[in-house]
Amino acid sequence: MLPEDDHNHQYKNVVSPENYNSDLLGDVLVIHLLRDPLSLFNISCYLEDIYDLGVFQMDHLTIDKRRFDNFKQSVFKLSGLFSSISALVFEIAIASNQYWRLWKFDDKVVQFVSFGLWEAYYPQEFNVSGTLIKTLVHTPIDSTWKLSPEFQYARILLIWAILMKPVVLIFSAMAFKISCMKNPFVEMQIYCYKVSALFLCVSSLFSFVSVSWNHAVDFYGQTTIDFPPDFPVKKEALRSKHFTAVFPAGVLTATMSLFGVIMFLSEIRSLNLQRQLKAKCAYKILSRKTPTQGGKVHSEKHRK
Template sequence: MLESFYMALGQPELKHYFLKMIGLFFSYLAWAFGISLASSRSWRVWEFNSNIVPIVFIGLWEAFYFQRFNISGSIVELPMHSRINESWVISDEICYGQDLILLANFMKSVVLIFGSVALLVSRIHAPYPDFLQLCYDISAFFLVFSSSCTMITVSWNFTADFYGQTTLDFPLSFPIGKEMLIRKRFSYVFPLGLITATLSLISAAMFFCEIFSIKQWSQVKPMAVGKCPKRKV
């Protein structure tokens, strides 16, 4: 039984189908990582010289921190959330990053729809090469574009945080001030963004290969049909 499985897997058609599945799987993986990036509160991890709020986790839309309170002589840490809104001094990399990461995730969602439909059509051997090529064209283009958006967002925020002078600042009602900042921590957001962009590009490359394969098939099939001898009645 195992030998028959390997023989079946060795067939070119099944290998081709397996590559399509891998390309679509990478698209789903990039989409999941993109959602994690958008919802992450670790785009910036700042430490402060403060006994009230020693560390703050800042995302694209929300900040999170533990604030210490003195309750009846006991120090209690409570989780606090702060929505990044007009009361904050929002920097350009945060403002544009919100739009770019949402756009990237929207495009990856479209890719999942077209990629899944194309895989289903290929699975049932439906003779629609033009439709398949359109699906893979849209998927590959959107994946490359979303990869660029993700790379720009994570690189811009990382550079502004560690090597530039970000204008991001807390509202007046925040328990601490930015002047108390003593250290910035490196978080998982930047490498996760690089992985997300790379997966999108790999998936796009596989879809481009599929487009090339469909074009070759479309050119070969009419030639093969034209060479078929006519039967005598």
């Protein structure tokens, strides 16, 4: 037999949340019955402690599950915002890329020329004190160049695509901020998500058109880019054209933007369902109150 103090100490350790063990707890209860078969009151107290322990553990599991669900909802709501930021970074990188087109020339001085949206780049060797130094020379693409329409529109479309992104970021951040309020204004959330989805969709379309049109005309069409008279190589020396990373990067950017649009539309759909559900609940509450109020008015009239 265990002493009373040792047994109670062992029971407290078994029932504590840190050392809970169902098998050991069963052995402790059997020992209690053997020591005192009539101590049903003590056993009932022990069972109440076990129940309280289970409720304690269930409460902790419920709190953890709620936190995890809230975290998932926050990540889902911010997916559109994150994809918009990523698309903006990619568009800025594409606009500043110096390899929109890469041409190879049959020339001894200049073999390769790469074209950005605003500058042309070509490697050239210089003789400095008897030593040949190869440097990358860049010259601005200005009015002295004869540019093709797709090249001019690529500039305009990409600039507009970049300028639209801050509008998307502002409205999507406002919608997320409203959702974090205690009593969110659903109509305002839906309006913010609609504006974000519209601007992001147009922006992705502009990005895709700018890179795809440039790629199609460069490889499958007839380009009309003519060099200025002082350019070190002539267009007639063009030998071949090379594929660059601008086109796949533009397609990836448009895809990320469309993913953000899908996230915004799913949020709009979810908010519309919540609004309809609230309207139904409000209608049911009013329908329940109306007959009661009518009955009260009728009874008051009857008393008068």
